[in-house]
Amino acid sequence: MTDQTDYTPVAAQLPSRRAARDTILGLTRKDFGLLTVVIALTMLAPFLLNPFPSNSAMAQFNAGYPDLMQRFVIFGIFAIGFNILFGLTGYLSFGHAAFLGVGSYSCVWMFKLLGYNVLPGILLAIVVSGLFALLIGYISLRRSGIYFSILTLAFAQMSFALAYSVLSNPSFNLTNGETGLQVYTNDPQWLQGDGPRAPHIFGLAMRETETLSVGAWNFQFNAGYYLCAVVMIICFYLSVRLFRSPFGMMLRAVKSNQQRLNYTGVNARPYTLAAFVISGMYAGLAGGLLSAMDPLAGAERMQWTASGEVVLMTILGGAGTLIGPVLGAGFIKYFENIFSKINESTLHAWFAFLPDGLEDALVAIVYPFVGKGWHLTLGLLFMLVVIFLPGGLVQGGNKMATIFRRDRKGGGVEDDAAAQRQAGE
Amino acid sequence: MTRSHFTRRGVMKTGAATGAGLTLPTIFTGASRAQEQGFTNAPTGDTVTLGFNVPQTGPYADEGADELRAFELAVEHLNGEGDGGMLQTFSSKELDGSGIMGKRVEFVTGDTQTKSDAARAAAQSMIQKDGAVMISGGSSSGVAVAVQGLCQDAGVIFMSGLTHSNDTTGKDKKANGFRHFFNAYMSAAAMAPVLESLYGTDRKAYHLTADYTWGWTQQESIAAATEALGWETVENVLTPLAATDFSSYIAPVLNSGADVLVLNHYGGNMVNSLTNAVQFGLKQAQANGKDFQIVVPLYSELMARGAGENIAGIPGSQNWDWKLENERGSRYTGTNAFVQSFGQKYGFPPSQAAHTCYAQTLLYADAVTRAGSFNPCAVVEALEDFEFDGLGNGPTLYRAADHQCFKDVVVVRGKENPDNEFDLVEIVEVTPTEAVTYEPDHPMFAGGELGECNPGA
Numbered sequence: 001m002t003d004q005t006d007y008t009p010v011a012a013q014l015p016s017r018r019a020a021r022d023t024i025l026g027l028t029r030k031d032f033g034l035l036t037v038v039i040a041l042t043m044l045a046p047f048l049l050n051p052f053p054s055n056s057a058m059a060q061f062n063a064g065y066p067d068l069m070q071r072f073v074i075f076g077i078f079a080i081g082f083n084i085l086f087g088l089t090g091y092l093s094f095g096h097a098a099f100l101g102v103g104s105y106s107c108v109w110m111f112k113l114l115g116y117n118v119l120p121g122i123l124l125a126i127v128v129s130g131l132f133a134l135l136i137g138y139i140s141l142r143r144s145g146i147y148f149s150i151l152t153l154a155f156a157q158m159s160f161a162l163a164y165s166v167l168s169n170p171s172f173n174l175t176n177g178e179t180g181l182q183v184y185t186n187d188p189q190w191l192q193g194d195g196p197r198a199p200h201i202f203g204l205a206m207r208e209t210e211t212l213s214v215g216a217w218n219f220q221f222n223a224g225y226y227l228c229a230v231v232m233i234i235c236f237y238l239s240v241r242l243f244r245s246p247f248g249m250m251l252r253a254v255k256s257n258q259q260r261l262n263y264t265g266v267n268a269r270p271y272t273l274a275a276f277v278i279s280g281m282y283a284g285l286a287g288g289l290l291s292a293m294d295p296l297a298g299a300e301r302m303q304w305t306a307s308g309e310v311v312l313m314t315i316l317g318g319a320g321t322l323i324g325p326v327l328g329a330g331f332i333k334y335f336e337n338i339f340s341k342i343n344e345s346t347l348h349a350w351f352a353f354l355p356d357g358l359e360d361a362l363v364a365i366v367y368p369f370v371g372k373g374w375h376l377t378l379g380l381l382f383m384l385v386v387i388f389l390p391g392g393l394v395q396g397g398n399k400m401a402t403i404f405r406r407d408r409k410g411g412g413v414e415d416d417a418a419a420q421r422q423a424g425e
Numbered sequence: 426m427t428r429s430h431f432t433r434r435g436v437m438k439t440g441a442a443t444g445a446g447l448t449l450p451t452i453f454t455g456a457s458r459a460q461e462q463g464f465t466n467a468p469t470g471d472t473v474t475l476g477f478n479v480p481q482t483g484p485y486a487d488e489g490a491d492e493l494r495a496f497e498l499a500v501e502h503l504n505g506e507g508d509g510g511m512l513q514t515f516s517s518k519e520l521d522g523s524g525i526m527g528k529r530v531e532f533v534t535g536d537t538q539t540k541s542d543a544a545r546a547a548a549q550s551m552i553q554k555d556g557a558v559m560i561s562g563g564s565s566s567g568v569a570v571a572v573q574g575l576c577q578d579a580g581v582i583f584m585s586g587l588t589h590s591n592d593t594t595g596k597d598k599k600a601n602g603f604r605h606f607f608n609a610y611m612s613a614a615a616m617a618p619v620l621e622s623l624y625g626t627d628r629k630a631y632h633l634t635a636d637y638t639w640g641w642t643q644q645e646s647i648a649a650a651t652e653a654l655g656w657e658t659v660e661n662v663l664t665p666l667a668a669t670d671f672s673s674y675i676a677p678v679l680n681s682g683a684d685v686l687v688l689n690h691y692g693g694n695m696v697n698s699l700t701n702a703v704q705f706g707l708k709q710a711q712a713n714g715k716d717f718q719i720v721v722p723l724y725s726e727l728m729a730r731g732a733g734e735n736i737a738g739i740p741g742s743q744n745w746d747w748k749l750e751n752e753r754g755s756r757y758t759g760t761n762a763f764v765q766s767f768g769q770k771y772g773f774p775p776s777q778a779a780h781t782c783y784a785q786t787l788l789y790a791d792a793v794t795r796a797g798s799f800n801p802c803a804v805v806e807a808l809e810d811f812e813f814d815g816l817g818n819g820p821t822l823y824r825a826a827d828h829q830c831f832k833d834v835v836v837v838r839g840k841e842n843p844d845n846e847f848d849l850v851e852i853v854e855v856t857p858t859e860a861v862t863y864e865p866d867h868p869m870f871a872g873g874e875l876g877e878c879n880p881g882a
Binding site: 013024062065066067068071129161164165170177179180182184185198207209220245294296298299300301336337340341371416 | 432497531534536538541542543545546547549565566570571574575579636637638663666719822872873874876
């Protein structure tokens with residue numbers, strides 16, 4: 001890796017030669033620091049996400065239960081993959097949910113045909129979504145900009161219609177339509193043997209959860225979550241390597257000026273196609289993991305709203321930054337699962353200490369923003385982020401960091417990318 | 426600031442130590458909350474939590490809102506607040522307003538968004554985070570089937586709300602899942618005699634069907650029942666659930682040779698397709714020398730309200746209607762008690778979705794009390810082959826073979842001149858239980874297995 005600067009036309013953005021030589025696992029110290037932060041955050045998530053005692057009123061805001069933690073890291077993987085395409089090449093795919101859905105269906109089919117071990121399912125999910133991405137990418141990448149976005153959107157909506165309706169008629173049922181594909185007791189499961197009757201990895205069931213009770217706190221350690229977390233760390237590591245590689249540099253070159261690249265005699269298509277396929281495989285992996293955690297694949301995973309969600313995650317966190325998409329994914333999933341569950345009676349319980357009239361007034365003001373109104377809150381926050389922090393949450397983090405740093409001009413971990421992003425606005 | 430140097434060896438050492446530290450607590454935590462009593466989310470304190478998972482957004486949001494009202498009312502009555510509603514008329518007298526087995530009932534709510542994925546995520550959070558021991562609700566068969574499967578795996582009871590597909594207690598039935606609502610087969614069986622007396626035996630039917638599990642089974646059931654009368658099925662066209670404009674589907678109907686249009690649609694779909702059909706003049710049209718007719722197999726007051734005057738004269742079936750006891754006598758006792766307490770709290774009569782959710786909550790609470798345990802397996806045993814009365818539907822049986830309730834089915838018709846916006850349908854006929862009962866291995870329900878009850882943990 002030390003000689004990477006030799007290839008690249010944009011050497012100024014690279015870490016200096018001295019720093020590049022000083023590497024751990026092929027990462028510069030800064031990147032390695034970032035990786036350790038990610039490892040620490042994911043491994044300690046059951047503690048970090050459960051800050052409030054389980055019988056207190058604030059327990060409503062705890063997010064440390066297996067299903068949501070799994071979603072955090074799985075959508076983190078999805079967003080990391082999306083960022084490889086969007087953050088590096090600038091190609092805005094509006095159809096990435098199709099790969100997520102294809103991955104989910106592949107994984108459930110492996111459960112139905114082979115058995116509940118998650119490995120074949122996850123592997124097939126990656127392979128099938130990779131092939132699918134190759135097909136869609138080959139066609140869509142003939143255009144760039146808005147036309148590319150529209151093409152991918154069209155493909156995703158076609159996939160959704162296929163999964164929702166065409167491929168789910170009673171005579172040929174590949175996707176089981178609106179109900180969602182699931183495992184039935186009369187499925188063949190040739191390799192099932194006498195393993196657990198639920199997704200497992202060599203006998204360790206994904207839903208196996210150990211609860212650690214410390215005083216009023218209940219911390220849940222879930223096997224499925226840790227599997228996803230390890231996969232996400234690997235994905236994150238790979239994406240860091242890819243960002244810092246000559247290949248990543250080439251993708252950035254595509255983003256900054258594709259025409260200039262063409263005139264210098266470089267054909268950008270193979271690079272963008274490779275990025276598209278890698279990104280599709282990340283999405284497929286995320287879909288496979290979703291099914292591995294909960295063996296049901298629904299067509300709505302492929303709908304355009306799901307594609308839009310990953311765009312939001314990436315932009316909210318900071319497109320082109322390494323950790324941004326993961327943060328964005330966590331942010332959106334937190335709102336979807338925690339804020340949407342606050343109902344009117346919860347609000348009344350919170351404000352019960354106030355006099356009646358005031359209580360009702362406060363509830364009336366807050367209620368439209370929680371419960372089924374969580375989209376509204378998310379929309380407002382999204383607006384604030386895009387207007388004031390165009391570099392996403394990562395930029396916000398950097399701003400906070402500089403306030404506390406002695407050396408105010410010193411760069412944060414992801415300054416380069418955030419700055420680049422800002423310039424791109 | 427100190428400078429730290431990462432080395433590969435150092436990282437491995439720290440990693441190993443951290444890993445060991447993280448696994449250490451598991452040595453002495455063996456007994457988690459769930460394992461203490463051998464089933465998932467065994468309530469330990471003086472409260473018990475139920476999870477109500479309803480569509481608060483999306484095409485079935487109206488139904489969901491009404492279901493939530495009913496759940497809140499049921500919890501109130503179980504905790505001894507309000508006027509007690511159907512607790513007074515329920516044939517089982519175990520519930521005394523002291524919660525469930527002395528534990529005060531609390532509840533959490535979630536939004537299914539009428540999407541299987543979102544519904545399962547909401548249910549998961551109720552089970553894993555809030556410790557819900559029973560999940561209820563849902564206003565779409567796709568969602569009900571998905572959540573029922575989840576509850577089976579997690580080891581909690583699922584008391585389904587409004588779900589009408591044959592599959593819920595047919596090929597997708599699960600031991601931990603129970604359905605009080607009627608199903609597509611029952612609708613068809615109840616409607617056939619009424620359709621015969623209204624429109625005769627020589628008819629040609631054109632079906633528009635919502636393209637998902639409920640639509641398919643509804644179409645299959647009604648086609649089979651009408652063909653047995655001598656009707657002919659001309660064509661069946663599947664329409665996407667998300668469709669809002671059905672003109673292109675309605676246009677070919679008049680020239681197809683059919684003289685009856687069957688709309689296997691529900692909720693917003695039905696409101697739109699019926700409106701389109703009326704705009705195309707189907708109600709006044711003549712075909713094959715007869716008046717053209719429209720049939721809507723599954724009806725609800727909420728839909729009738731949405732469709733307005735277009736609904737006049739159109740027949741359909743319902744699980745329950747709020748006028749049942751007034752018009753058909755004390756066999757349907759409980760109806761008025763429920764309508765009164767619901768009306769007092771919210772100011773209008775309840776829909777059938779509200780009724781079935783209220784009844785399901787009471788039935789669960791009663792089963793727990795009779796079983797003397799919250800253990801799902803004990804509850805399943807208490808509910809299987811349970812015969813009861815006084816919940817508004819007359820004598821009812823919870824059949825053990827498929828966890829489906831068997832009771833009378835109401836056949837209704839849109840009123841020509843409704844008095845007010847809540848009194849839009851008139852009861853034509855109440856088909857007795859025997860006429861809608863089927864064998865558990867009926868071909869329309871075959872293919873699934875209940876399996877074993879799962880207490881989880």
